Amino acid sequence: MSLHNLMQWMADTEWSVGLHESRYAYSIIESIHVWTLCLFVGFAVLLDLRLLGVTLRRVPVSQIATRLLPWTKAAFVVMVISGVLLFYAIPLRTYHNVFFRAKAVFLLLAGLNAWLFHSGPTYRRLAEWDVAARTPRAARLAGAFSLALWAAIVFSGRMIAYNWFDCESPQKSAFMDTIAGCDRSTETSDASSLLSGH
Amino acid sequence: MLLPYFQAIESGVIGETIRNSTWLFPFVEAFHLVALAVIGGAVLLVDFRLLGLGLKRQPVAELAHDAQPWLIGSLLFMIASGVPLFMSEAIKCYYSFAFWTKMTALALAIIFTFTVRRRVTRADAARFSPAALRTVGAISILLWSTVGWGGRWIGFS
Numbered sequence: 001m002s003l004h005n006l007m008q009w010m011a012d013t014e015w016s017v018g019l020h021e022s023r024y025a026y027s028i029i030e031s032i033h034v035w036t037l038c039l040f041v042g043f044a045v046l047l048d049l050r051l052l053g054v055t056l057r058r059v060p061v062s063q064i065a066t067r068l069l070p071w072t073k074a075a076f077v078v079m080v081i082s083g084v085l086l087f088y089a090i091p092l093r094t095y096h097n098v099f100f101r102a103k104a105v106f107l108l109l110a111g112l113n114a115w116l117f118h119s120g121p122t123y124r125r126l127a128e129w130d131v132a133a134r135t136p137r138a139a140r141l142a143g144a145f146s147l148a149l150w151a152a153i154v155f156s157g158r159m160i161a162y163n164w165f166d167c168e169s170p171q172k173s174a175f176m177d178t179i180a181g182c183d184r185s186t187e188t189s190d191a192s193s194l195l196s197g198h
Numbered sequence: 199m200l201l202p203y204f205q206a207i208e209s210g211v212i213g214e215t216i217r218n219s220t221w222l223f224p225f226v227e228a229f230h231l232v233a234l235a236v237i238g239g240a241v242l243l244v245d246f247r248l249l250g251l252g253l254k255r256q257p258v259a260e261l262a263h264d265a266q267p268w269l270i271g272s273l274l275f276m277i278a279s280g281v282p283l284f285m286s287e288a289i290k291c292y293y294s295f296a297f298w299t300k301m302t303a304l305a306l307a308i309i310f311t312f313t314v315r316r317r318v319t320r321a322d323a324a325r326f327s328p329a330a331l332r333t334v335g336a337i338s339i340l341l342w343s344t345v346g347w348g349g350r351w352i353g354f355s
Contacts, residue, residue, distance in 0.1 A: 027350075027351070027354045030350065031347055031350045031351070034231075034234075034350050035343060035346055035347065037231075037234070037235055037238070038234060038235060038237075038238020038242060038346065039238060039242055041235035041238070041239070042235050042237075042238035042239025042240070042241075042242055042243075043239055043242070043243070044239075045235060045236055045239045046239045046240075046243055049268075055264050055265075055267075055268065056261075056264050057264075058264075059253060059260075059261075059264075063253060063255060063256070064253070067252050067253050067254065067255075068243075068252055068253065071246070071251075071252065150235070151232050154228070154231050154232045154235055155228045155229070155231070155232060158224070158227060158228040158231050159224060159228060161224075162224055164220070
């Protein structure tokens with residue numbers, strides 16, 4: 001079973017249709033996703049800016065890690081749950097959306113960046129530079145990458161709402177079709193009208 | 199009473215340019231959202247501290263001082279990106295309950311932040327009771343959250 005077919009099956013499940021067609025549920029879930037973004041990305045940005053040495057310079061990095069990161073992690077759980085529900089409401093269209101695919105790649109890179117930094121030698125020697133206003137190069141690099149990636153994630157996340165490159169929209173370029181995983185040869189106009197999202 | 203002004207704003211050159219472009223509204227909107235994350239961090243850091251959460255070992259005044267430029271910078275960016283978004287759909291906003299809720303909450307949030315909250319966060323640590331600090335933090339979170347929710351719901355109408 002291909003992923004496309006799996007998404008098709010998911011889109012036809014009762015709960016997916018219910019979420020998609022609900023008057024308030026989808027909007028409320030999306031509002032929760034956006035509110036939690038302030039907490040999650042907001043605190044992640046603060047840690048990144050501290051790693052860059054541009055703000056909270058008098059706060060030990062370990063203080064941010066032990067006292068802010070638990071909130072960041074809790075908020076991340078809410079982000080993931082609400083995000084999965086938003087995907088589940090419109091699975092097939094979202095799966096083929098180029099901005100969703102870009103967001104997924106950026107998310108993986110952000111996770112990789114955080115993991116590399118937290119398991120790397122610089123973070124293990126945190127005690128040595130915990131209170132330093134000027135942080136080691138590796139910390140600044142990790143902070144800068146993280147900032148850029150989260151900005152890209154928020155940006156592409158917002159763009160998922162737009163259908164410019166959707167498989168149901170007129171073809172923009174073969175390249176975009178490849179990224180979106182569109183197969184235009186088998187689609188009929190009836191199917192495409194059924195598949196289109198919001 | 200205000201409708202003619204909103205109509206004039208919508209038919210202005212900025213509103214027209216944004217409406218005629220496929221990309222402009224989504225792009226400005228997406229940057230608006232990126233800045234929301236920054237203002238969220240700057241506001242919540244201090245409000246959490248007022249509530250007795252987060253960076254409890256740091257003095258309120260120190261955190262508020264460090265967060266201030268990010269709060270003001272992202273607020274200015276939010277306004278600079280929000281105004282053109284509004285201009286492109288001023289008439290829709292005029293009839294939107296979410297828009298007026300957001301604008302009312304925004305005015306209250308700005309006034310509260312730069313008067314009461316500013317005084318409280320700059321005062322000596324012992325000047326105000328923990329209960330007073332918690333109240334200020336809770337009001338701030340409530341006001342700014344209403345701004346965010348209102349903003350999101352303009353798009354749902």
